[in-house]
Amino acid sequence: MIRFENVWKVYGNYAAIYDLQLEVRDGEFMVFVGPSGCGKTTTLKMLAGLELPSFGRIWSDDKDITLLPSGQRDVAMVFQSYALYPHMTVERNLAFGPTVRGEPKAEIAERVKHVASLVGLESLLRRRPDELSGGQRQRVALGRAMIRQPRIFLLDEPLSNLDAGLRTRMRTEIAELQRRVGVTTVYVTHDQVEAMTMGHRIAVFNQGRILQVDTPANLYRAPANKFVGTFIGSPKMNILPAALSATGGSVDVKCLGTEFSVSGQYLAGKDLPSSVELGIRPDDIHWTKDAPSRCTQKMQGIVGGVETTGSETFVLVNVRGTEVNSKFPSFAPIRIGQTVDLVFDPVDLHFFDAVTGNTLRKDPPGQSERSEFRPAQPIN
Amino acid sequence: MSVTQNAPANTLGLPEKLRLEARLDKARFNPASLVLLAPATVLLLGLFLVPVVYAIYLGFTNLQLIGLHAVNYRFTGWANVNTLVHDATFYQSIWLTVLFVVGSGAVGATLLGLVMAIAMQDCLRLIRQIAGALAIVAWTLPPTTIAIVWKASSTESGIIPTLLGNPNYDLLYDQAMLIVCLANSWSLAGLAMIMFSAALRNVPEEILAAARLEGASRAQTLFKVTLPMLRSTIVTSALLMTLLTFGNFTLVYLMTAGGPGNQTNILPVYSYLQGFKFFNLGYSALLGNVIVLISAVLGGLFVLLGKQRR
Numbered sequence: 001m002i003r004f005e006n007v008w009k010v011y012g013n014y015a016a017i018y019d020l021q022l023e024v025r026d027g028e029f030m031v032f033v034g035p036s037g038c039g040k041t042t043t044l045k046m047l048a049g050l051e052l053p054s055f056g057r058i059w060s061d062d063k064d065i066t067l068l069p070s071g072q073r074d075v076a077m078v079f080q081s082y083a084l085y086p087h088m089t090v091e092r093n094l095a096f097g098p099t100v101r102g103e104p105k106a107e108i109a110e111r112v113k114h115v116a117s118l119v120g121l122e123s124l125l126r127r128r129p130d131e132l133s134g135g136q137r138q139r140v141a142l143g144r145a146m147i148r149q150p151r152i153f154l155l156d157e158p159l160s161n162l163d164a165g166l167r168t169r170m171r172t173e174i175a176e177l178q179r180r181v182g183v184t185t186v187y188v189t190h191d192q193v194e195a196m197t198m199g200h201r202i203a204v205f206n207q208g209r210i211l212q213v214d215t216p217a218n219l220y221r222a223p224a225n226k227f228v229g230t231f232i233g234s235p236k237m238n239i240l241p242a243a244l245s246a247t248g249g250s251v252d253v254k255c256l257g258t259e260f261s262v263s264g265q266y267l268a269g270k271d272l273p274s275s276v277e278l279g280i281r282p283d284d285i286h287w288t289k290d291a292p293s294r295c296t297q298k299m300q301g302i303v304g305g306v307e308t309t310g311s312e313t314f315v316l317v318n319v320r321g322t323e324v325n326s327k328f329p330s331f332a333p334i335r336i337g338q339t340v341d342l343v344f345d346p347v348d349l350h351f352f353d354a355v356t357g358n359t360l361r362k363d364p365p366g367q368s369e370r371s372e373f374r375p376a377q378p379i380n
Numbered sequence: 381m382s383v384t385q386n387a388p389a390n391t392l393g394l395p396e397k398l399r400l401e402a403r404l405d406k407a408r409f410n411p412a413s414l415v416l417l418a419p420a421t422v423l424l425l426g427l428f429l430v431p432v433v434y435a436i437y438l439g440f441t442n443l444q445l446i447g448l449h450a451v452n453y454r455f456t457g458w459a460n461v462n463t464l465v466h467d468a469t470f471y472q473s474i475w476l477t478v479l480f481v482v483g484s485g486a487v488g489a490t491l492l493g494l495v496m497a498i499a500m501q502d503c504l505r506l507i508r509q510i511a512g513a514l515a516i517v518a519w520t521l522p523p524t525t526i527a528i529v530w531k532a533s534s535t536e537s538g539i540i541p542t543l544l545g546n547p548n549y550d551l552l553y554d555q556a557m558l559i560v561c562l563a564n565s566w567s568l569a570g571l572a573m574i575m576f577s578a579a580l581r582n583v584p585e586e587i588l589a590a591a592r593l594e595g596a597s598r599a600q601t602l603f604k605v606t607l608p609m610l611r612s613t614i615v616t617s618a619l620l621m622t623l624l625t626f627g628n629f630t631l632v633y634l635m636t637a638g639g640p641g642n643q644t645n646i647l648p649v650y651s652y653l654q655g656f657k658f659f660n661l662g663y664s665a666l667l668g669n670v671i672v673l674i675s676a677v678l679g680g681l682f683v684l685l686g687k688q689r690r
């Protein structure tokens with residue numbers, strides 16, 4: 001288990017990490033997501049021992065590793081900048097670690113070959129990094145980390161430069177390897193699909209803070225605040241202005257021309273703010289002609305844009321000045337400027353405090369039980 | 381794919397029409413550039429090539445500083461060369477020159493500078509700046525000052541013999557070549573250190589971090605990662621130190637004047653002695669030609685070394 005305890009990282013008069021509290025369990029695949037510059041790489045580097053925290057402690061089980069030199073942490077890392085050795089061929093880049101650790105030559109050659117085929121570099125072993133494309137370099141970096149079995153595996157956007165096909169393949173490859181070997185892994189990504197499919201848990205960062213750590217499903221269904229709600233899920237969650245008024249056991253909601261009431265048990269806290277923001281995912285707003293019957297609340301607007309991915313169509317509808325993104329059946333006969341009716345089910349709504357952005361819901365939509373992470377059993 | 385389908389016999393698959401055309405991505409020649417280059421060419425020819433050719437010519441004459449052949453000198457063909465190949469002092473001088481130039485310049489000063497730069501890499505900024513400033517001062521000192529400092533500290537009752545426990549020991553007399561070499565390395569190391577400090581700062585932090593994470597020791601990181609990445613700087617420094625050492629006639633001449641015996645009689649000193657002490661200007665010029673040859677060979681060698689990839 002790795003634990004960050006009140007860790008801060010301060011550069012000059014700028015705090016890159018605020019009071020970080022985080023636990024990564026043994027064998028867990030932890031994913032870091034967050035906008036650029038929010039401190040993901042900094043956190044990884046502190047874990048690897050390449051940056052010292054300004055304050056706080058980092059624990060590995062019961063051992064304080066805050067100041068332990070990086071060479072003694074048994075960490076393998078894929079750097080965002082690749083950090084390949086420019087004067088060595090791909091082969092020697094891969095073999096560098098095992099060589100300096102004094103492993104037997106024959107075994108190294110064997111492993112280099114294996115890893116090279118894993119990341120698809122067999123034909124490039126004799127090239128040097130400056131003779132490779134960006135994606136090829138990234139695969140060398142990945143291979144260099146995968147050549148050994150460390151205690152902790154740190155990957156900083158390791159697939160960002162690969163083409164879609166290769167990315168999908170490597171994604172499965174990494175996740176499978178991790179599940180098979182059971183090595184504790186921290187993985188940074190900007191890719192929604194990678195985050196949702198690979199990780200046991202996801203930590204959402206913003207401006208040096210962790211906003212929420214949870215399983216992909218919980219994060220999607222029950223975002224702790226507006227930032228997480230809009231950050232996780234693609235296309236983005238719609239944020240609609242609304243007014244609340246409590247009447248007895250229920251709460252009346254006024255939003256973009258529709259009025260409805262939800263059960264008071266839904267919402268946490270006694271003093272509900274009168275103005276809130278409603279979050280609803282495009283997948284949960286339907287066209288009247290293609291809606292589940294539970295959808296009762298209606299909105300009307302004018303189509304402002306249509307985006308077809310092939311399997312689905314997202315339509316931007318202007319409802320009283322607010323752009324609402326909604327999911328339509330693929331290739332629905334929709335034209336820009338047309339007036340359409342949209343419906344949704346209040347159960348799918350997220351309520352955020354308009355000021356703090358925190359969620360007001362007690363019971364996350366559509367959720368009954370919390371799924372707990374169970375680490376994979378290492379196979380020997 | 382379409383390229384290979386239309387491919388004629390040649391391997392690139394270029395259409396016939398293009399094969400005769402000049403490639404746009406290769407260097408091309410524009411006659412108009414000759415006009416622009418002309419002034420520089422004239423200057424180069426007049427101020428560089430003519431004197432050099434003249435100096436080479438002098439090497440094959442019997443020109444003397446004073447006396448009969450001072451004015452009425454003439455071309456003597458291979459006479460000087462004949463003297464040269466039978467001149468034992470010349471051979472000794474070549475050996476001493478190589479020792480001095482390569483040993484104390486290319487290797488000594490470069491190594492000293494490299495070690496200092498690496499040692500100062502992680503120390504406090506203030507210390508690094510002070511040491512850097514001192515190194516520049518050492519390098520900008522005129523050779524006369526360096527010669528006096530080292531002569532004074534290495535002869536009888538100088539600081540080095542005193543530190544060695546025997547103030548009456550004349551170290552400079554006993555180990556003339558060693559001391560001269562040390563003085564030269566000392567005076568050039570600062571410059572080398574500055575070059576290496578700059579190069580070290582250009583080695584990406586993350587590459588070293590990657591090596592450390594992979595379990596490389598400090599020595600392994602230094603020898604397998606840092607030094608190979610400094611390769612071109614090492615070669616440049618070695619070349620520069622070679623050239624600067626070749627020019628360091630003053631230092632040797634002022635400290636030992638080539639002696640004792642001929643122990644520090646490097647080629648530039650020998651050439652000077654032949655020309656201005658023994659008045660054989662023609663022979664002196666021939667020795668100068670040899671110096672040019674040697675430095676050209678050494679320079680070429682370093683350039684080759686630098687170009688080699690692994």
Ligand SMILES: Nc1ncnc2c1ncn2[C@@H]1O[C@H](COP(=O)(O)OP(=O)(O)OP(=O)(O)O)[C@@H](O)[C@H]1O
Pocket residue numbers: 011016034035036037038039040041042043080
């Ligand atoms: N050495 C440094 N000195 C000063 N500020 C730094 C330094 N390193 C990082 N920062 C700052 O710390 C913040 C976090 O940086 P970090 O590299 O962790 O971002 P990130 O989350 O990895 O972003 P990205 O997704 O773009 O890689 C940034 O605002 C960055 O400018």
Ligand SMILES: [Mg+2]
Pocket residue numbers: 040041042080156
């Ligand atoms: Mg980063």
